[in-house]
Amino acid sequence: MSPRGPCSPSIPLPWAAALLLALGVERDLAQPEICVHCPGSVRNLSEVASYCKHTPELKLRARCCLNQEGAILGLDLQNCSLKDPGPNFSQAHTAVIIDLQANPLKDDLANAFRGFTQLQTLILPQDVNCPGGINAWNVVTSYPNYQTCQGQRDFCNSTGDTEICPENGSCVPDGPGLLQCICVDGFHGYKCMRQGSFSLLMFFGILGSTTLSISILLWGTQRRKAKAS
């Protein structure tokens, strides 16, 4: 079982996944699970609230700030007694601003933020380091009760290593301090070794018709008069 915070709904993970699939249509009306991960709504004076009110199209729902398509742009999970971000946390990968202060988080968040490429402001408890280290952020500021990590750096350019990715791979950022190698244009498959797609229909069409005609030709000229042995 994956560890869950005390605020999480008490349905097991497979169930949640099944529900997610079954209610796929209604989901854009309902909030994503991560928004009701913990009771209450976005605090009025929090950074998330001010970000959300700044842009007129955005609306606050439970703990989230959603845009018109229902994507999470802001997430405020402060004071939720979270030991770790939980399994639904990746739903918030489109977030620009996340507030996790006043949670007893453990200090290994690096992989929790995989895919959070839009994240620009992250508010963490005082004792938790910014994911990816200080090199992954433009500004890291400490306050008495919390710290903020601001301005995600492009890790592909900042390492200085020109050959981060293997052959045919190109580096794209994958969250704070994280990167991934995707296949460059036109390449696909394991280790991006394949290029283009083979036309089975054409190949077998040509081969089949050639074989048929040569066989008929040779049967006619060679074997027609052959004695059955």
Place this chain on the structure above:
Amino acid sequence: MAWPDLFHRGALLSRLSHHHVAVFLLTFFSYSLLHASRKTFSNVKVSISKQWTPTALNRSVEPVEIWSRNHLFPGAEEATLFLGTLDTLFLFSYAVGLFISGIVGDRLNLRCVLSFGMCSSALVVFVFGTVTEWLHFYNKWLYCCLWIVNGLLQSTGWPCVVAVMGNWFGKAGRGVVFGLWSACASVGNILGACLASSVLQYGYEYAFLVTAAVQFAGGIVIFFGLLVSPEEIGLPGIEAEENFEEDSHRPLISGAENEDEYEANYSIQEGSTVTPIQAISFHQACCLPGVIPYSLAYACLKLVNYSFFFWLPFYLSNNFGWKEAEADKLSIWYDVGGIIGGTLQGFISDVLQKRAPVLALSLLLAIVSLVGYSRSPNDKSINALLMAVTGFFIGGPSNMISSAISADLGRQELIQGSSEALATVTGIVDGTGSIGAAVGQYLVSLIQDNLGWMWVFYFFILMTSCTVLFISPLIVRETCSLVQRRQARVLSE
């Protein structure tokens, strides 16, 4: 003595029907396709070993599904070692298969055996390279088993095609026809390399798919188009034709000296001439004069010849520091030398009507050319020239033994008309040769590792000398009869 021969050759050409042309091309391309699928395997080795291993970087690369999903081998080195093992397994099962399929080929219809061999081996290659990749099912034992089965099935090819060629082309022009025809292996190599490189970008599984599908199609064409022998459509067989010829066109390998030994055999078969053609046993085939000496000689010669095929590009890039692609291209000159050598020496042996003296002379020159090649300067054009010369003197005799001489042995007068021995004999000669080649691959890597390249060449020289040694009784006998014939001619004039 050139006059009657030239006259005879003209007559030979006029006797060639469109059936001869069709048989020549069908057998040529069927063996080419078999060889092409072998070549494909060696050309996609790099891609396969990449597919079987995770990305070789000391840090992990995301996403794992793209870069490090497959863990059949931890690294490229282990994968290369496994691919080498597959080569060895293939060569051994191929050698064993040759002994069996020759026997099978003589007892069943050659056309059906050849067609079955091509189609079934195409299916095995398809499963090996394409199905396992499509299912993402990688298993070492499955690969080993499939490649052993492939070796067994592929071995049906050579004995059958040589037997069919032997049925259609008489001894008189056999040397030159077979010399030209034995270019099929080299053509197959080129064909395989072209097919593989043209579709490799879509993934290695398509290289296997294409060669397997073309080979399967070839099997179907063979089934519908190949005439196994002239008798099948009521044409006179080559023995019948040759019986009309003057007695100077006696078979090239005469069993006269050994007749006492084999009299028992001979009379048994003579008694059964009325019954339909009966295949001889494996034991009988081994006892035919010339079969064992030539088999042993071919084991030594094929060892040298195949070592050149397998190790030449590696030697060139290792010893001279030339690029691998360039070394691959350069090594074609050895093939070119072999084709020219085989055809020209076949022609000379047709004119002389003796094969062993030609072989002996060529092999002695091969020793000289090996010494020369081992001292080749670091210059590509000189090296290519020396390589072609070496190919001429080693590849030439090798092609001749495996095709023309095998056909001579399987059609010699001891068993003429009364039995089917061609495929069996070809299987024995080529099977022994393949065992030599398989052992050789191992020995060459061992010698090269421990003693260096110079000793590899000494080893080649030793093996070439052994070849001469094994056929020395035949050389002596045939040279004597040549001299006698010349004396008789001089006396009569």
